[in-house]
Amino acid sequence: MTKNKLFSNFDPVSSKAFKQKIQFDLKGASYNDTLVWNTNEGIDIKPFYHRDETTHFPEVPGLPATWHIGEDIFIHDTSLAVQTANNYIASGAEALYFSADAPFDARLFFNTLDKTYAPIYFKLHFLDENFYQEIIKEAGDRTVYLNIDLIHHLAEEGNWYHNLAEDHRMLDNILQKETHTISIDIDLYQNAGATMVQQLAYGLAHANEYLLHLNEMEVSIPSITFQVAIGSNYFFEIAKLRALRQLITVLKDEYAFAKAATTHIIARPTRRNKTIYDYNTNMLRTTTEAMSAVLGGADTVINMPYDYIYHKTNDFGQRISRNQLIILKKESYFDAVSNPSDGTYYIEAITKQLAEKALALFKDIEQQGGFLKQLKEGTIQRKIKESAQKEQTQFDTQEKILLGTNKHPNPSDRMKDSLELYPFVKIKPRKTLIEPIIKQRLSEKMEQERLKTEA
Structure with missing residues (x-):
């Protein structure tokens, strides 16, 4: 059936006509005061978006044709970690994300890991040049991403791995081998309470620090990897990732060696809105967050x-979280279209505004000396704290709702005897070069008070 046959009986309605009808129905109430609301990002949200009010929206470059279902695996015992990985692959995992606190047997790891052409990511909590070279050697033709992010480590821990000069020397040597991928971990900013505009601007400035440094090296950069945390503001989070691709493309175009680099995004749900009470609601939150991603x-x-906050890794929790993604991909066909948000006036408008505001903040950071300088001065930490406190106040006053925690809590919930992990911010006194950026959940203080009063 043709488009004309479908819509020939319906006359187009202009945005002006819509507004006139809305204003009539408001019976004298203010359109802006009643229906337009402002977000923490400083963006006004209108009750409707119309094509005759839209301008040209820039294309979102580099969108993937499909997406991978990923799994987190911590390497303590190499053989056990590989066995777990092989089981996850057999159960539907399509990408593996490994973390470790110490070197492991790389040869045993790759020789016993099932042959798969899915991405393999490494996030090692140490910097050892020789061990990274060993990973590159043993990986062979597998697709491996070494998520080395010196600045993220500094921001989160307050110190370099060794010192500024030694860390950068090691990174330079690693990048001059077979794997020339830089990694930007911006989930820290979201989990610490930064707004989306701040997350994008800090991620862009964070990336620029590496590009400025690498501009002096004669290496090519085939890809730039971003690790991003996704919150529960459904449409805004969709727009955030789209804006990120637009912004990093603008930045790459300023560097000849990076123009051809692809942008690779690893997304995971935020910890910030997860709760230990009424914990099954975490499944609802992670589902919409995965959809946004x-x-x-x-x-x-x-x-x-769903029990990540307070339980040790267990097969049931992992299976449920993996099945959420499998259902989205295999049963809900979330991989059927590569750019489903294209042409959606609301999402396009938010994307445009987020990108513009983030670019303005990025330019301001660069004019003030760059991201590292502001991090060392404490400016970045102070700005994130201000945003986090605003959001915390919204939670405390029930302007921001977490169902089952600050609204409609279940008074019979008892969690004191179920905590296998400490779910709150851990204080680790140590001498640091800068003030660390601290991840913190919104419900921590309220949960601690409830735990004290449990019978």
């Missing part, structure tokens, strides 16, 4: 088990 154009989505 997919529709926003993430390459790999790694879900968070």
Whole structure:
């Protein structure tokens, strides 16, 4: 059936006509005061978006044709970690994200890991040049991403791995080998309470620090990997990922060696809105967050088990979180279209505004000396704290709702005897070069008070 036959009986309605009808129905109430609301990002949200009010929206470059279902695996015992990985692959995992606190047997690891052409990511909590070279050697033709992010380590821990000069020397040597991928971990900013505009601007400035440094080296950069945390503001999170691709493309175009680099995004649900009470609601939150990640154009989505906050890794929690993604991909066909958000006036408008505001903040950071300088001065930490406190106040006053925690809590819930992990911010006194950026959940203080009063 043709378009004319479908819509020939319906006359187009202009945005002006819509507004006139809305204003009539408001019976004298103010259109802006009643229906337009402002977000923490400083963006006004209108009650409707119309094509005759839209301008040209820039294309979102580099969107993936499909996305991978990822799994987190910690390497303590190499053989056990590989066995777990092989089981996850057999159960539907399509990408593997490994973390470790110490070197492991790389040869045993790759020789016993099932042959798969899915991405393999490494996030090692140490910097050892020789060990990274060993990973590159043993990986062979597998697709491996070494998520080395010196600045993220500094921001989160307050110190370099060794010192500035030694860390950069090691990174330079690693990048001059077979794997020339830089990694930007911006989930720290989201989990610490930064707004989306701040997340995008800090991620862009964070990336620029590496590009400025690498501009002096004669190496090519085939890809730039971003690790991003996704919150529960469904449409805004879709727009955030789209804006990220637009912004990093603008930045790459300023560097000849990076122009051809692809943008690879690993997305996972945020910890910030997860709760220990009424914990099953975490499954609802992670489902919509995973949907935002997919529709926003993430390459790999790694879900968070509903009990991740307070339980040790367990098969049931991992299976449920993996099945959430499998249902989205295999049963809900979230991989059927590569750019489902294209042409959606609301999402396009938010994307445009987020990108413009983030670019303005990025330019301001660069004019003030760059991201590292502001991090060392404490400016970045102060700005994130201000945003986090605003959001915390919204939670405390029930302007921001977490169902089952600050609204409609279940008074019979008892969690004191179920905590296998400490779910709150851990204080680790140590001498640091800068003030660390601290991840913190919104419900921590309220949960601590409830735990004290449990019978």
